[in-house]
Amino acid sequence: MNRRRSRASSAGAAGTKRHLAVDALGLLLTVLVTAASVQDRDAARPLLWNLRRAFPAVKLAWADGGYAGKPVTWAKTWLRLRGGDRETAR
Numbered sequence: 684m685n686r687r688r689s690r691a692s693s694a695g696a697a698g699t700k701r702h703l704a705v706d707a708l709g710l711l712l713t714v715l716v717t718a719a720s721v722q723d724r725d726a727a728r729p730l731l732w733n734l735r736r737a738f739p740a741v742k743l744a745w746a747d748g749g750y751a752g753k754p755v756t757w758a759k760t761w762l763r764l765r766g767g768d769r770e771t772a773r
Contacts, residue, residue, distance in 0.1 A: 702726045704734045704744075713737055723747070727754030735762045 702715040702723070715730040727750045734741060744758060744766040758764040 700726070702730045704730060712741075723749035724752055724754050728757060731758050731762055731764065735764075 698719045700717050700719050700721060700723075702717065704712040704714075706712055713730065713733045715726055715733065717726050727746065731744065731754070734744070742763075742765060744764045746755070746766070755766075758766070
């Protein structure tokens with residue numbers, strides 16, 4: 684019997700992370716795709732920068748706890764965003 688390994692639809696995406704910014708309704712605002720080895724806090728700056736460029740009226744941002752620390756201070760200082768970090772809903 685000839686068996687082939689089936690590939691998942693995301694086969695080319697192995698080893699990647701998708702960082703998303705959504706609005707209060709869950710509608711997608713911006714996406715940043717990085718290598719899986721990139722820490723969430725390191726992806727926060729480019730993600731929030733893209734969000735600010737695309738939607739300059741956004742004033743408030745909440746983030747998962749993985750984005751805590753320096754990115755929060757940076758967003759408040761340079762992008763003038765309010766908000767903070769939250770634990771992931773379980």
